[in-house]
Amino acid sequence: MLRYISRRVVYAVFVVWAAYTVTFLLLYQLPSDPVSIMLGGAGGEVAANASAAQKAHLAHEYGFDKPAVVQYFVLLVRAFHGDFGQSVQSHVPVAQLIAEALPSTLAISSLGLLFALVIGVAIAVGANFTRNAFLRGLLFSLPPLTASFPTFWVGLVLLQVFSFRLGWFPAVGNGGFASVVLPALALAIPGAAAYAQVLGRGIEKTLREPFIDVVRAKGAQRARVHLGHALRNATIPALTLVGLTVGGIFAGAVVTETVFSRQGLGRLLQASVNTQDIPVVQMLVLVSAVAFAIVNLVVDLVYPLVDPRIARPAH
Incomplete structure (x- = not known):
């Protein structure tokens, strides 16, 4: 039974990690520019009139000037410690x-x-x-x-x-x-x-x-x-x-x-x-993945109560 539970817990953690990773990859491929959005919208008047220094400052502040791999691991470590950054639009913690x-x-x-x-x-x-x-x-x-x-x-x-x-x-x-x-x-x-x-x-x-x-x-x-x-x-x-x-x-x-x-x-x-508030979208997907993983883990743990044969090791 312990081996069955451990295996299910590992599966749940993997689902959460996979959802986080896929979400990051999809959001990173978006054609829009997060800095332009923060400055008034992609292609907007405010974004067009912003100086290069303003754009560089915002990109550095949110880490958009780093390579994608670095951004991924930085965000992953922060998420592991409960730090999900700030909303691009409202500047409120996600x-x-x-x-x-x-x-x-x-x-x-x-x-x-x-x-x-x-x-x-x-x-x-x-x-x-x-x-x-x-x-x-x-x-x-x-x-x-x-x-x-x-x-x-x-x-x-x-x-x-x-x-x-x-x-x-x-x-x-x-x-x-x-x-x-x-x-x-x-x-x-x-x-x-x-x-x-x-x-x-x-x-x-x-x-x-x-x-x-x-x-x-x-x-x-x-x-x-x-x-x-x-x-x-x-x-x-x-x-x-x-x-x-x-x-x-x-x-x-x-x-x-x-x-x-x-x-x-x-x-x-x-x-x-x-x-296209990327930090909020990513966090919402992560919350959904955690809820999905927890409920499925609970369901997996209920299976042996309904049918004890499920948790028995195969011979």
């Missing part, structure tokens, strides 16, 4: 910008993940448990249908129904728990569709396994067969999706926070990409 935006995104992401799990498991279990053929077919058809809905469209529909018509939730802003519900639902629906589809088919397949016949022959109640045996054995593929969903939720936050006019990491990423 860590401060992230700390201010993170709680809002964390709120809708966490609630969205919870909604996705609850809705997905409910649909999967309900589709296999019901004896009504019409309801069963309807529940099994929901996941592929809802998976095709774009996040921005789901958000607009939720706004139209629950904010403008019913008035149950606020339409925009960061005003307490009520303002979190609709953005979280908009993020949850695509994930819930994936969980329901994978878990539903997994339960359906498990219910045809020979050991289920043995469980039924021993007199187990129908609910126990579905929840205590079939659901547990069909959980592992769905658990894998939980880790993969984290990246999708972060990407969806960009759209969701724009639709609901919320301040968070998504809006910060959008603004930073528009202004």
Whole structure:
């Protein structure tokens, strides 16, 4: 078990490092000039009128005058020590910008993940448990249908129904728990569709396994067969999706926070990409990679609890 955990931790660290490295390489290849952006925009009037001394000073201050390899290792060492530099646009420490935006995104992401799990498991279990053929077919058809809905469209529909018509939730802003519900639902629906589809088919397949016949022959109640045996054995593929969903939720936050006019990491990423604020973009990608690695590490550690055979060494 210890060897299994150690290997997973190493994989998680590698994912974070790889994300940081790829991000640096991509950002370094951008055709724009960060110094020109700081002086008023690439090709802008302020940048054109700036003296060579001003440009050289800014390039030296931010390390843009060094070779790419040197920049990479300098930034990597600083990141390892928790120093992520300053925003090119606002001149505020990047860590401060992230700390201010993170709680809002964390709120809708966490609630969205919870909604996705609850809705997905409910649909999967309900589709296999019901004896009504019409309801069963309807529940099994929901996941592929809802998976095709774009996040921005789901958000607009939720706004139209629950904010403008019913008035149950606020339409925009960061005003307490009520303002979190609709953005979280908009993020949850695509994930819930994936969980329901994978878990539903997994339960359906498990219910045809020979050991289920043995469980039924021993007199187990129908609910126990579905929840205590079939659901547990069909959980592992769905658990894998939980880790993969984290990246999708972060990407969806960009759209969701724009639709609901919320301040968070998504809006910060959008603004930073528009202004090519490289330190902020790189830090946001790193935060996303760390979150992805942590969630996948937790999922990997849960696997042996569901199926102890996973952590056993191969012979």
